[in-house]
Amino acid sequence: MTKMRVAVIIGSTREGRVGDAVAQWFTGRAEQRDDLVLDVLDLIDFDLPAGLPEQATPDMKRFAARIDDAEAFVVVTPEYNRSFPASLKQAIDCAYDEWRVKPVGFVSYGYRSQGLYAVEQLRSIFTELHTVTMRDTVAFNLLDGTFARDGTPFDAEGQGQAVTTLLDELVWWGLALRDARSARPYVC
Known part of the structure; x- marks a missing residue:
């Protein structure tokens, strides 16, 4: 079996963010598997324009190419004001066909709601x-004392099981959709 190519997208570009630490913890867990190849796409490394131009910029093309190359995605997102960051929406809009017929999982964090409001909004966008989208998520509450500021959960074993569940679902769907794409073109 060919390993599943998974793009891990860090959605926050905010100064002082914990998204990079959360993604590092997540990828550390995911790298222990032998069925995945990870590609971390940190939006801070892309110069995506605030408004979408008529012609794609080099960074827009670079981002879309990496989305196209991936067979599955894990979006690491904070929740800002019961939604996800504008930087993430801008990045999502830099690609269209490149997302199609691939599974998407979520790792979220926030205050009290664990970023789940952001995830629910992202589900409708990714449906379009x-x-x-995967049913199960990995989610952290930054206020309850279970998540250290350095990006590591205090309950690493419990959160590790959530990572396993999410990745098991992502691989199942990724393989099923890989087979479906190779068997016949997707009709939309």
Whole structure:
């Protein structure tokens, strides 16, 4: 079996963010698997324009190419004001066909709601892009004392099980959709 190519997208570009630490912890867990190849796309490394131009910029093309190359995605997102960051929406909009017929999982964090409001909004956007979103997520509450400021959960074993569940679902859907794409073109 060919390993599943998974793009891990860090959605926050805010100064002082913990998203990079959360993603590092997540990828550390995911790298222990032998069925995945990870590609971390930190939005801070892309110069995406605030408004979408008529012609794609080099960084827009670079981002879309990496989305196209991936067979599955894990979006690491904070929750800002019961939604996800504008930087993430801008990045999502830099690609369209490149997202299609691939699974998307979520790792979220926030205060009290664990970023789940952001995830629910992202589910509707990714549905429009013809993806399949995973039911199970990995989620952190930054206020309850279970998540250190350095990006590591205090309950690493419990959160580790959430990572395993999410990745098991992502791989199942990723393989099923890989087979479906190779068997016949997707009709939308």
